[in-house]
Structure formats: structure tokens, C-alpha cells
Amino acid sequence: MRGPDPGRGVDEFDAIERLLRPLSEGAPEALGLLDDAAVISARPGFDLVVSKDAMVEGVHFLPEDPLDLVARKLLRVNLSDLAAKGADPYAYLLAAAWPARCGWPERTLFVQGLRQDQELYGLKLIGGDTSSTPGPLTLSLTILGWTPAGAMVRRSGARAGDLVLVSGTIGDGLLGLKAAQGGLQDLDGAATAWLADRYRLPQPRVGLIQAVRSHASAAADVSDGLAADAGHIAEASGVALTLDLDRLPLSPAAQAWLSIQPERAAALAQLATGGDDYEIVLTASPVGAQHLIEEGRQAGRVLTEIGKVAAGQGVRVTCAGKELALDRTGWRHG
Amino acid sequence: MRGPDPGRGVDEFDAIERLLRPLSEGAPEALGLLDDAAVISARPGFDLVVSKDAMVEGVHFLPEDPLDLVARKLLRVNLSDLAAKGADPYAYLLAAAWPARCGWPERTLFVQGLRQDQELYGLKLIGGDTSSTPGPLTLSLTILGWTPAGAMVRRSGARAGDLVLVSGTIGDGLLGLKAAQGGLQDLDGAATAWLADRYRLPQPRVGLIQAVRSHASAAADVSDGLAADAGHIAEASGVALTLDLDRLPLSPAAQAWLSIQPERAAALAQLATGGDDYEIVLTASPVGAQHLIEEGRQAGRVLTEIGKVAAGQGVRVTCAGKELALDRTGWRHG
Numbered sequence: 001m002r003g004p005d006p007g008r009g010v011d012e013f014d015a016i017e018r019l020l021r022p023l024s025e026g027a028p029e030a031l032g033l034l035d036d037a038a039v040i041s042a043r044p045g046f047d048l049v050v051s052k053d054a055m056v057e058g059v060h061f062l063p064e065d066p067l068d069l070v071a072r073k074l075l076r077v078n079l080s081d082l083a084a085k086g087a088d089p090y091a092y093l094l095a096a097a098w099p100a101r102c103g104w105p106e107r108t109l110f111v112q113g114l115r116q117d118q119e120l121y122g123l124k125l126i127g128g129d130t131s132s133t134p135g136p137l138t139l140s141l142t143i144l145g146w147t148p149a150g151a152m153v154r155r156s157g158a159r160a161g162d163l164v165l166v167s168g169t170i171g172d173g174l175l176g177l178k179a180a181q182g183g184l185q186d187l188d189g190a191a192t193a194w195l196a197d198r199y200r201l202p203q204p205r206v207g208l209i210q211a212v213r214s215h216a217s218a219a220a221d222v223s224d225g226l227a228a229d230a231g232h233i234a235e236a237s238g239v240a241l242t243l244d245l246d247r248l249p250l251s252p253a254a255q256a257w258l259s260i261q262p263e264r265a266a267a268l269a270q271l272a273t274g275g276d277d278y279e280i281v282l283t284a285s286p287v288g289a290q291h292l293i294e295e296g297r298q299a300g301r302v303l304t305e306i307g308k309v310a311a312g313q314g315v316r317v318t319c320a321g322k323e324l325a326l327d328r329t330g331w332r333h334g
Numbered sequence: 335m336r337g338p339d340p341g342r343g344v345d346e347f348d349a350i351e352r353l354l355r356p357l358s359e360g361a362p363e364a365l366g367l368l369d370d371a372a373v374i375s376a377r378p379g380f381d382l383v384v385s386k387d388a389m390v391e392g393v394h395f396l397p398e399d400p401l402d403l404v405a406r407k408l409l410r411v412n413l414s415d416l417a418a419k420g421a422d423p424y425a426y427l428l429a430a431a432w433p434a435r436c437g438w439p440e441r442t443l444f445v446q447g448l449r450q451d452q453e454l455y456g457l458k459l460i461g462g463d464t465s466s467t468p469g470p471l472t473l474s475l476t477i478l479g480w481t482p483a484g485a486m487v488r489r490s491g492a493r494a495g496d497l498v499l500v501s502g503t504i505g506d507g508l509l510g511l512k513a514a515q516g517g518l519q520d521l522d523g524a525a526t527a528w529l530a531d532r533y534r535l536p537q538p539r540v541g542l543i544q545a546v547r548s549h550a551s552a553a554a555d556v557s558d559g560l561a562a563d564a565g566h567i568a569e570a571s572g573v574a575l576t577l578d579l580d581r582l583p584l585s586p587a588a589q590a591w592l593s594i595q596p597e598r599a600a601a602l603a604q605l606a607t608g609g610d611d612y613e614i615v616l617t618a619s620p621v622g623a624q625h626l627i628e629e630g631r632q633a634g635r636v637l638t639e640i641g642k643v644a645a646g647q648g649v650r651v652t653c654a655g656k657e658l659a660l661d662r663t664g665w666r667h668g
Contacts, residue, residue: 031488034570036415036555037385037479039486044378050460051371052476054429056467081370095388095429095474129388135469140429142386142476145371152373154365221370236368 012130019111020094020125027091027124038093038126040144049087049145049152053078053223057099057136061200062180067106068113069200070139075117077223078143079204080278084221086153086213087145089206091126092118095140097133121206151213158218158237158283164307165289167205167279167296169251170226172198174274186260191253198251202278208303211295212282219282225275227326230307231315233283240312241283245272245319249304265319272317273326283309346464353445354428354459361425361458372427372460374478383421383479383486387412387557391433391470395534396514401440402447403534404473409451411557412477413538414612418555420487420547421479423540425460426452429474431467455540485547492552492571492617498641499623501539501614501630503585504560506532508608520594525587532585536612542637545629546616553616559609561660564641565649567617574646575617579606579653583638599653606651607660617643 016033024030029038040048055077057063061070075092082089094114098107118124123143176199178184179192187195212219218237220229227243234241245268250258254271261267284292289305296303317324350367358364363372374382389411391397395404409426416423428448432441452458457477510533512518513526521529546553552571554563561577568575579602584592588605595601618626623639630637651658 031490032570034566035419035489037383037419037421037486039419039481040382040384041483042376042378042380042382044376046376048374048376048382049371050374050427050476050478052427052429052462052474054431054463054465054474056431056465056469056472058468059431059466085369085371085373087371093384093386093476095386097388097390097393097472127384128386129474131388131390132393133390133470133472134392135390135472136467138390138431138467138469138472140386140388140463140474142384142427144384147373149375152371155369156365232368236366 015107015130019107023111023114023118023125027126030124030126033127043146045149046146047149047152049082049085049147050142051078051081052140052142053081054140056138065200067110071110071113072117072201074139074141075114075123076202076204077278078141079121079206080202080221080223082143082145083205083209084219084280086151086209087147088209089121089123090144090146091124092144093126093142094128096130097138099133099135099137102137147213153212153216153219155218155220155233155236158233158239158309160239160309160311162217162283162285162309163289163305164230164241164243164281164283164309165292165303166226166249166281166306167208167301167303169249169254170277170279171254171271171274172251173276173278174271175254175257177276184257187253187256191256195253199276204278205280205301207299207301208280208296211292212280215288215291216282216284217288219280222277222279222281223275225273226277226281227273227315227317229281233281234313234315238313240310240314240316241307242310242316242318243272243307245269245317247304247306248272249302265324268319269317269324269326349441349464353441357445357448357452357459361460364458364460367461377480379483380480381483381486383416383419383481384476385412385415386474386476387415388474390472399534401444405444405447406451406535408473408475409448409457410536410538411612412475413455413540414536414555414557416477416479417539417543418553418614420485420543421481422543423455423457424478424480425458426478427460427476428462430464431472433467433469433471436471481547487546487550487553489552489554489567489570492567492573492643494573494643494645496551496617496619496643497623497639498564498575498577498643499616499618499626499637500560500583500640501542501635501637503583503588504611504613505588505605505608506585507610508605509588509591511610518591521587521590525590529587533610538612539614539635541633541635542614542630545626546614549622549625550616550618551622553614556611556613556615557609559607560611560615561607561649561651563615567615568647568649572647574644574648574650575641576644576650576652577606577641579603579651581638581640582606583636599658602653603651603658603660
């Protein structure tokens with residue numbers, strides 16, 4: 001673990017020792033965060049799955065968001081990547097660039113959030129870096145997971161004839177951001193509060209890891225937006241995916257929002273391109289899809305069939321039988 | 335590899351595809367940066383060494399520094415950690431938060447720097463994240479290396495009776511920062527240019543990896559400052575290190591600077607606590623130290639004996655036979 005910037009005093013050393021080191025307890029590979037690096041022994045028969053997602057204040061979270069929730073979101077957006085790969089959570093490294101406004105109370109709150117979720121998800125802190133910044137709080141987390149050798153679910157395995165499924169509900173990330181920013185005035189308070197919470201604290205689908213690993217032909221986490229992430233699968237697999245927005249699984253809050261929108265198709269397209277859902281979009285053979293839906297139900301995680309895989313390329317999105325024009329990052333207006 | 339922030343357009347996708355993906359060529363574990371994660375097969379008989387260092391514009395590099403040099407410094411400060419652990423470079427993940435001022439030309443220059451040094455040091459890009467920021471350019475790199483099982487050199491292995499050695503020269507990082515900021519007016523132009531270059535482009539001691547792994551009892555990279563990093567070894571090993579500043583290896587430029595300072599001991603203490611040298615401080619038995627010095631010489635890398643390990647704790651620093659008062663992050667004035 002790296003210490004302070006030159007000349008910035010003892011604060012970062014203290015922060016590592018008093019706040020971060022306890023998060024590495026029980027992980028001998030962390031070397032108590034006293035070293036330049038962590039060391040991970042080979043685990044024959046297993047692959048190490050590595051992902052790295054960053055979050056920037058004002059871009060990925062709001063300046064007023066409580067820092068324990070920010071910490072938990074940071075862990076969860078990375079856990080979402082592991083879940084989509086069928087990988088079991090193992091450990092993480094954290095790089096944090098702190099603005100001057102974040103003193104001991106703020107950092108303590110942040111670490112409380114890390115502790116809460118690392119216990120919930122079975123992770124340990126094994127290294128990283130901490131420094132100051134003249135800019136916004138900027139966080140980067142490297143997450144490590146394990147799969148049996150060769151079992152990681154890639155984006156590239158979709159085949160013509162597969163079905164497209166998605167976990168949970170779609171669009172809550174987008175609506176949650178609007179709610180957290182004080183929008184969605186036409187919805188009732190309970191719905192906006194639920195949506196804002198969904199934005200601040202995603203629910204990575206770790207309960208589906210085993211089922212995804214066993215039955216999915218391809219999978220991606222829904223972070224850029226359902227259509228974009230389905231597009232990643234289409235591109236990596238060299239196939240075409242068709243998504244039927246009439247089958248989009250929506251939360252009650254999103255349904256309430258949809259019911260008061262002037263154009264249903266345009267509204268559904270917004271939800272399918274909004275991002276930050278941290279669900280899993282995946283493909284599977286028809287038999288695999290049956291297993292996934294059944295095992296998901298047993299794990300309390302709903303999976304919904306929303307489309308099909310065919311020869312070709314790209315993503316087609318239909319609503320009420322008509323095709324909508326989307327570009328690869330969102331809905332193309334007009 | 336993660337794509338854009340919601341609603342920010344296609345730029346980040348294009349950047350991944352056109353700029354970053356070529357950096358992953360030849361690394362099948364990167365999955366072409368088309369996936370949510372990289373996957374690393376178990377390598378029986380080897381340990382994976384993982385380190386993560388961040389750099390923030392205005393803190394770790396200057397806003398006017400050319401971005402190819404910034405990229406190379408980012409790789410090199412992380413390579414320095416691997417070198418100090420005796421680990422062979424393998425791969426890296428990159429998280430970059432780009433301010434709006436960095437368009438295609440700036441990012442292209444940055445990637446040119448990555449390419450230059452990843453070829454020089456034998457690294458491949460295997461994953462990461464890219465996003466925007468309203469703040470300064472903020473970079474985080476996770477570096478991966480290999481050692482034979484159990485062979486990583488830790489900070490915790492120093493024993494009473496060992497000698498303390500340091501690679502290269504000390505203090506150039508601190509003086510280089512001053513030079514890059516336009517200070518050091520009393521030095522000649524060649525010296526200040528050399529120092530500024532040393533600050534902008536550290537020289538990680540990868541040529542010493544094999545020797546460090548074979549003969550060092552403990553080692554750390556000199557990033558926080560020689561005294562502080564020696565202190566990390568003392569703390570992790572439960573021993574006392576004594577450093578003799580009269581034996582501090584200095585570059586000709588640093589010697590020129592030293593010769594015009596009013597107080598020699600205070601000036602040497604500044605160099606020993608300044609940080610950003612990216613040398614290796616290590617301990618070894620007297621026999622091991624002989625091997626290190628000899629193998630270092632063969633590799634064209636000077637190692638200098640600067641102190642001893644004894645029972646006790648902490649770091650003592652002496653100059654002209656007198657002990658200087660330092661706190662754990664620097665020289666304590668007065």
C-alpha cells in the first residue's frame with residue numbers, strides 16, 4: 001500500500017494504519033498493507049478474473065451522497081462485473097484520491113461502508129493507494145474473483161438460436177439518478193425514494209453467479225445501458241441480438257413512471273439505454289434459459305426472457321412490433 | 335473494459351477501440367478489451383504479485399507535463415514496485431478519468447507513451463476503465479507480475495546484522511520536481527534539465543529484479559522518501575535501520591546542488607526524505623550484499639551500502655557522526 005504524497009504529512013499513513021488495515025484482516029496475501037504489493041498464490045484448476053471500475057464524484061455519484069453508500073456502490077459496481085462473468089468474489093485493491101474536504105469523519109464513514117459490504121459479499125482489501133487531489137473524490141477499485149479453469153462466461157459466446165435474458169428490472173438506474181437529483185416530481189414519494197436508493201446502492205446479482213456460470217453462453221453486466229451492453233455481446237460474439245421492449249422487466253416505480261409518459265416506445269427506449277442498472281444481460285440456449293430461470297427463481301432472482309439471438313450483427317430493438325432506431329450508446333432521437 | 339458514462343456519447347467506446355485495444359494485442363487474457371473482465375490462468379509454481387498506484391494531475395505530475403511522459407511515469411512508478419519485490423513484469427489494467435481538455439490528440443499522445451514503455455518493459459494492457467471527470471486528469475494503474483512461488487521479496491525480512499543498500503542515486507526526484515517547477519536557478523541548465531527529466535521519467539530498476547529476488551532479505555521501492563521507505567522495512571521487519579547520509583549516492587546534479595547549500599546535514603536530510611526517486615532500498619546479509627553489488631554492476635546498476643540493520647525499531651539517520659531528528663515522513667526541522 002502506498003502512503004502519502006511527498007510533503008503532505010502523516011495523514012495518509014495514519015489512514016492506512018487505522019482505517020484500511022483492519023479491512024485486510026484475515027487475508028495473508030495483503031501483508032497487512034505494509035508492503036509494496038500483494039502476493040497471490042497460484043490456485044491450480046482455477047482462473048483469476050480481474051476487473052477494474054472507477055467512480056468520480058459528480059459523474060458516477062453525487063457530491064451529497066453519503067460516503068458509506070459511495071463506498072458500497074464502488075464495491076458493488078465491481079461485484080456486478082464478477083457476477084456477470086460467473087466469478088466468485090475474492091479480494092480487491094482500492095485507489096482513492098481524496099479532496100481536502102474529506103477528513104477523518106468522512107473517511108471513517110467511507111470505510112464503514114467498505115466493511116459492511118466486504119463482509120456481506122466475502123471480500124478482503126489486499127492493497128492499493130491513497131493520495132490527495134485538488135479535484136473531486138476519485139475512486140478506482142480492482143476486483144479479483146475466481147472461476148474453475150475455463151469457466152468464465154465471456155461476452156463472446158452467444159450463438160444464433162440462443163435466447164436473451166436479463167436479471168431483475170431495467171431502467172431503475174436512470175430513473176434513480178433523476179430521482180436523486182430531485183426530478184420525477186410526478187411520482188409519489190415512496191417511488192422516488194426507492195428509485196434514488198436503487199441508484200445509490202446497486203444490487204449486484206451475486207446470487208446468480210453459479211447459474212450464470214453453469215448455463216449462460218455469454219453475459220455482460222448492465223452498466224452502460226441494456227441496449228449498449230447487449231450490443232457488446234453482439235459485437236464480441238459476431239451475432240445479432242433482438243430485444244423486445246414490451247418484455248422489459250420493470251419495477252413498480254418504473255411502471256408508474258412509464259404510465260405517465262407521453263410516448264411509450266420512446267420512454268421504454270430511454271429505460272433500455274439509461275445505464276447504471278447493474279443487472280446481468282445474458283444469452284443461453286433454450287434449455288439453458290429454462291435452467292437459468294428456474295435456478296434464478298430458487299435464488300430469489302428473477303430472470304426474464306427479452307429477446308433472441310440470430311445470425312448477423314448489432315442490436316435491434318422492437319416495441320409494439322416496430323423497430324426503434326438506436327445508436328450504439330443510446331436512443332437516437334428523431 | 336468499461337465504456338462511457340451514461341449520456342456522454344461515443345467517444346470513450348471509440349477511444350477503447352482505436353487507442354487502447356491495440357495495446358492488448360498478443361494478450362489473450364485481455365479478451366480484446368471487449369469484456370467486463372480479464373481472465374488469468376493459474377500458473378502453478380508461481381505467485382502473482384499485484385500492486386496499484388495512482389497519479390493525480392497537480393499532485394504527482396504537472397499540468398504542463400507532456401502526456402506521453404505522464405503515461406510512461408505511470409507505468410514506471412508501478413514497475414518500480416514490482417522491481418522492489420523481485421517480480422517479473424506481466425500485465426496491467428488502467429483506469430483513466432479524463433478532463434474535457436483532453437481530446438483525441440492528448441489521448442493519442444498518452445497511448446503512444448504507454449506503447450513505448452510497455453514494449454520496453456514487456457507489459458500488455460489487459461483491462462480497465464475510462465471515464466470523464468470535471469477535475470484533474472486522474473490515473474490509476476494496477477500492475478501484475480510473477481515470481482516463483484514464495485520468492486517475492488517482502489518488507490518484513492530484514493534481520494539484525496544485515497546491511498542496507500540502495501540502488502542508483504537518491505534525491506533526484508525531489509530536486510527534479512523543483513527543477514521542473516522552475517526552481518534551482520543556481521544550477522546550470524544541463525543539471526536542471528537532467529533533474530527535471532528524472533522527475534518526469536523515473537527509471538524503475540527492473541535490471542535488478544533477479545538479483546533482488548536472489549539475495550535481498552527485504553526491499554521497498556523509494557517513493558515516499560528513502561527514510562520513510564526504510565522505515566517501512568524497519569516497521570514490517572521489527573528491526574532498527576541506521577542510514578549514514580554521508581554514504582548517500584548522489585547524482586552529479588545533486589552533488590552540484592549540495593555544494594551550494596548552507597547546511598550540508600539539513601540538505602542531505604532533504605534528499606533522503608524527498609520521495610519520488612523510484613530506486614530500491616533493500617537489506618541483505620553481508621554475503622548477499624556482495625552478490626547484489628556484483629550482480630548490479632554486471633547489470634549496469636549501481637548499488638551502494640548506506641547503513642545497517644540492528645535489533646530495535648525505527649530508522650536512525652546519521653550525518654558526520656551525529657544523529658539527525660527525522661519524523662516518519664520527513665526531516666523534522668528544529
